[in-house]
Amino acid sequence: MRIGIDLGGTKIEIIALDAAGRTLARRRVATPQGDYAATVQAVAGLVAAVESELGQRGTVGVGTPGALSRVTGRIKNANSTCLNGQPLQDDLQAALGRPLRIANDANCFALSEAVDGAAAGAETVFGVILGTGVGGGIVVRGQALTGANAIAGEWGHNPLPGGAAPGPACYCGRSGCVETWLSGPGLAADHLRVTGRTCTPEALVAGAAAGDADSIATLDRYAARLARALATVVNLLDPDVIVLGGGLSNLALLYEAVPRLWVPHVFSDAIATRLCRAVHGDSSGVRGAAWLWPD
Incomplete structure (x- = not known):
């Protein structure tokens, strides 16, 4: 049995x-806000509860914001x-009494989609989270890349x-x-800067569907910017598949517009890279944490 933990800012999922x-x-469960010790105990409590319910012990992988420093071993x-x-x-290993594996939550997302999601079977996968922040993870031949500085895939900065x-x-x-x-x-x-009006992404989609110019x-500006940003990923990494997750991955227009708009920016005569929506949706991060133990 594999256990995955998604340690988020507002909720902890197992x-x-x-x-x-x-x-x-x-x-x-809700994440104890600003309380590190309580967060560790919440994770340990979830593992204990699930193992008690199922009557068996599992490997444990944890997806977390940030990364383990190569210098200090700390987040x-x-x-x-x-x-x-x-x-x-x-601290989690001490609380659980066993070794565990930790990876950036975007790496976990990418791993989930590479194992049995939208990019199953692909050799090189770039996973993108478009939500409250922007994250990225790289999986090559079924292995999530961490990198020499533990920042592989951090295209958002x-x-x-x-x-x-x-x-x-x-x-x-x-800046920028x-x-x-x-x-x-x-x-x-961006919408506020240009129009002077406050609008949520959901309202923007509804407005566009109703014909609001x-x-x-x-949304057109957003698609063009995403295309330029992902073109740099294609030029550098040349992935087989780019998988989008996070709330903004639900913008259906992206899957037609972005591959068309990135063409002038990709250094190739043809582009085989596929742009896909995540199959596992909000479950990809926690599933990927479980898959940190492949065997």
Whole structure:
């Protein structure tokens, strides 16, 4: 049995999978806000509850915002700031009494879709999360890449190609990052800058469907920016499949518009890379954490 944990900013989710990837159990609890010790105990409690329910012990993988520093072994770059600087892997292993594996949540998303999702069977997969933030993960031949600095796939904090300088300020301290343009808040902020009107992504989609010219223009700008940003990924990584997840992956227009719009920016006479929506949706992160133990 494989157990996966998705350690999010607002909720902690657990899933137990059998050898074939079928769901045996699934639970979620609210994340203790700003309380690191309580977060560790919440994860340990979920594992204990699921193993007691199923009457068996499993391997444990954890998907978390940020990554384990190669220097300190502690969490870095997490937007759940109470985790930063903490020895999360050591503390969870002590609480559970066994080794476990930790990976960035975007890596877990990409791994899930590469194992038995939209990119099943593909050699090289780039997984994209378009939500409150923008994340990315890389899977090659079924293995998630971490990288020498534990930042493989972190395309959200590169400058948007062709973006107006200096661009919107980013929490990372830089300006004009991909995340500031392509996240949900970034999409809403772009509409506000251009039209002076506050609008949620859901309302933009509804407005565009009703023929509102401003909503259509905002979504068109978004698709063009996503195409330019992903073209740099194609030029650098040349993946077989790019899988979109997160709330904005539900924008149906992206799957026709982006492959058409990235053509002028990709350094190739033909583009075989497929752009797909995640098969497992919101479950991909927690499933991918379980798949951190492939055997």
